[in-house]
Amino acid sequence: MQFKDFLIGPLFLIIILSIAWMIRRNVTQKEDRKYFFPALLLRLFGALGLGLLYDFYYGGGDTFTFHRHGSRIIWSSLFDDPVIWWQLMTQPGEYLPKSFEYARNIWVFRDSASYFVVRAAALFDTFTFGSYVGTAFCFAFIAFLSHWMMYRAFSRLFPAIRRYIAYAVLFIPSIVFWGSGILKDTITLAALCWLVYFFIEFFIQKRRSLWLILLAILSAYTLFYVKIYIFLIAVPCLLLWWTSRNIGKIKDPLIKALAMPFIGSVLLVGSYYAMIIVGEQNKKYKLENIAETVQVQAYDIAFWTGRGAGSTYDLGELDGTWESMFRLAPQAINVALFRPYPWEVRNPLMVLSMIESLGMMLFTLYIFTRTGIKEMIINLKRPEVLFCLAFSFGFAFATGISTFNFGTLSRYRIPLLPFYVLGLLIIWYYQEVRKFDKKLAFMKY
Incomplete structure (x- = not known):
């Protein structure tokens, strides 16, 4: 960090808090206003803590690759020649004579996904004068807004458990820390939250507007461009939510029984062809290459790029085949959760990751023992539960099987955490509702 961070950082802290104060009335209700500033402050200090960790503990890392060796170089070009700045912002990965001297010093210039983060940071650098802390605060604020709006969307669906939804979406420690700084994870998790917010508002609450459509397009594009596997897991799960919700509205049991396998087949076929299209854009994600890609990434993170992030783990032999991946699926899901x-x-x-994982296990056991197997199966059919748990388990499998390093996994798994906790909370909510209805029926009898 530089001296200007000590000047610009506090300035942008004040600016962001002022903006938050002005918009609070429009994005809060009386019942949830008390969570707004605590959640925002946690995000801001999470972004600052992330920078300090990478700077003084790791001595560098992704966040400084994106800023110190990325966006700050683009920002400096603005003062030399705005044309160069424009080229660097609009023509990623392409070396041009005019901008070559700048582009060759950007470490991730030819990595399109990483360079997306660099360009996003460069936009904020324009206002923060290249300050790491100022730009990190901007990332944290955008991430906070996405989580806040998703929290509001879910709390409108389940107002009786509003407080617990706030804990799940706004206050999980890993999300606060790894989802606030200048990282891919901050951008992709924010995009995922915006996409889910759009889905609830547009398809469930029936609030149709152009800005929601534009928000969905931007969010989907960000996921597709930066971390395509999140896109590949999230979109089918959202479609599953939509179809299960609409099937549930069918009154005729025969038509409902016929509709379920038909729509399921359509989803499977659609997902298959979507994978083919994605594979044409990125060879690593071709169906025949995915298992090998997972093997290479898992061992690369375990023994090379992520070797300093924490201890490795072993699930068994991963030999680059689909059979080995699915054989290790239970272990992969378990390690991620x-x-x-x-x-x-x-x-x-x-230690922090262990405490959080232990809390997740105890919470899971509590919900399971509280509801029982029968009620758990009944509530698994709920569209919201189906989405949350399908995404959580799918994402747990994808990250657990491809990481093989606890330190890296603690960062990569954060998109699944709010949805896993939400899924369990909604199961618990419906269980309490059913208990209340039974008690009420008994009293009437």
């Missing part, structure tokens, strides 16, 4: 265990802790940072 509930590990590291206490005896697997190897450094101070893993």
